[in-house]
Amino acid sequence: MKMIEGGVCAAKGFRAAGMHCGIRKDKSRLDLALIAADRECAAAALYTTNKVKSAPIYVTRDNLSDGRAMAVVANSGNANACVTGGQDAARKMCAAAAKALSIKPEDVIVASTGVIGQPLKVEFIEAGIPELAGKLEASAKGANDAACAIMTTDTFKKEAAVEFEISGKTARLGGMAKGSGMISPKMATMLCFITTDAAISAKMLETALRDITDRTFNCVSVDGDTSTNDTVAVMANGMAGNDEITSEGADFDAFKAALLTVCTSLCRDMAKDGEGATKLIECLISHAPDEETARVLSKSVINSSLVKTAFFGADANWGRILCALGYADAPLTVDKVKIELSSPKGTILVCENGQGVDFSEEKAKEILLENEIKILIDLHDGDAEGAAFGCDLSYEYVRINGDYRT
């Protein structure tokens, strides 16, 4: 398996485009993305567990009930959530995309992201889609424009893709995602769309997506807020020519490994670009009694405002890390816990057997001034491991969210 360029257009048989249609006031920012498959795809998606769900989630869920899809249409600048007529607007987006692509509206995945509670001006989207369909390209540029069109407070686009072998055939899988606030996904992240030319049944696609999402998107947290719009969707068109994956086995494992690689890359980017973030923080837990425990504990550390602000200040305040482990809803044998802090500048031991050890504050500062930090926690309590991805909490997060709407 190797990382490649091309995002959602890396796999054969997918075209993408982005445009400014008018949802955003700033004309320099793209606000509408379209991804089109050349042939019918097996498709699966997971959605936010928030009881307040955006309107497009209901429409997409209906449309994917047959496990088939051919396109994605998504806008930024407005969440289409908590408004009257939201589902009508989402259906109009599907209808417009279907008309432009000569497919059925039921084969369109629809999503929105942006401010909650303000009516979506769907007429801008309907007016823009014919032009957008004309821009579709099976190229890195098409993928790039689509990835840019779903950005909100993101400071860079998130794309990843891999090439891998599956039953002797070369397949590709790529995706795009957006962050970067209201990120504490449960079942799915804000918005993420993945395409692949591997042949796989809709059922196995959903199984793979569920497993990999638990290990990636559900382990990212920027601010502990689970959005109303979280959606991760994947479309597989089978053009790689491999025997269709319909059960577990080596081919399914190869597919999952590719999906894991792309999703992990997108998650790290999402955490790194968390609102106001100056640092990517990864919490890696080893020797846990089970994977679920490792995930719950690592997410608790990543979510702690006190841990996050300490890293912003490059302060090796490990007591806050131990504290966050202690209040997590998971078993913990405190007096076995070992904590190390690591970055490209080195690794330093700060806590052993649940108690502080002497360390060089100078060396710790040097390590923590880097912009990618790993918190290494050894529980000495089993063989499982797990990781969570997050970022620091900065003045900039407060500024961004103090006046996001106005």
Place this chain on the structure above:
Amino acid sequence: MKMIEGGVCAAKGFRAAGMHCGIRKDKSRLDLALIAADRECAAAALYTTNKVKSAPIYVTRDNLSDGRAMAVVANSGNANACVTGGQDAARKMCAAAAKALSIKPEDVIVASTGVIGQPLKVEFIEAGIPELAGKLEASAKGANDAACAIMTTDTFKKEAAVEFEISGKTARLGGMAKGSGMISPKMATMLCFITTDAAISAKMLETALRDITDRTFNCVSVDGDTSTNDTVAVMANGMAGNDEITSEGADFDAFKAALLTVCTSLCRDMAKDGEGATKLIECLISHAPDEETARVLSKSVINSSLVKTAFFGADANWGRILCALGYADAPLTVDKVKIELSSPKGTILVCENGQGVDFSEEKAKEILLENEIKILIDLHDGDAEGAAFGCDLSYEYVRINGDYRT
């Protein structure tokens, strides 16, 4: 019942004092508090549910196993948590206090607050206690000094007291508490000590404390981090002369009402003085199916970083409030939810039936620029109610916690 002055010295038969003993480097700040009862008290306490607990919690729990106590000794500047020899140090604090007061070490409640993971210089405390015991006063000044000596990042001391009638006798109940970060108590808050001259059995005292704590301290959140040191302790010396409360009934209800009033006042102060806070935010939920649902939902709103930053920016971003209700672990009928924002400048409706309504942004801004804001949520789904107390998230929180330790 009426609010009175005097904090932990408001009730008959309690003396208090505070001093600088050397745990803090800054000599202008008190760091050691002592509260002494003139006679043996029924006593009860609740502690953090964090699995990482400070050493004094283990010692206090032992000492209170007989439901009796006569004194409290507490220091700030060091949490005495996650260090070797922590329990020995806590026992030395009890022994020194007991010697100076001519009581048994087992009758002393001990607590610490401050940085985690650095050894406590207990010799400073042992050396200071004789002088501190000499300063004990049954006065507002004594109570004030003790309240000041447990402050960490608090910007003002927290005291409250009431006078109330109980079986024809006048009784008093007063307390002191500290915030102001790592505040998301579960079972108890950072540190809170309450004294009363009411006569009540240790068993009924604990029952009352547990009930009131659920409705007050367990509904405060500054940053969602549950501390390692949370302790709330209450001592009752019986000097008011009422018939001892040994069961439920009118006297017990009167006592609980007094305890509720004092704890609510301390909680509001704690939220208002949350690290970096510019506003007190109360989330009041009405017409909930049950009290537990109301509490879980209101805490979710109060805990949301996105809600907190919106209030810092005086932005009526109600979508984030609805979103936080939606991801809480409690039932919610989204399309019944009504949300109003309120302050001394007025009340404004922003959401009805789970959807936005037109409102004047100008009026909303005027309301939200005040420093005490109420979020009024009507679930239209039952008869229960509940409230949570919190604060906004400001640049100052990030500054305080970016370099707390160094």
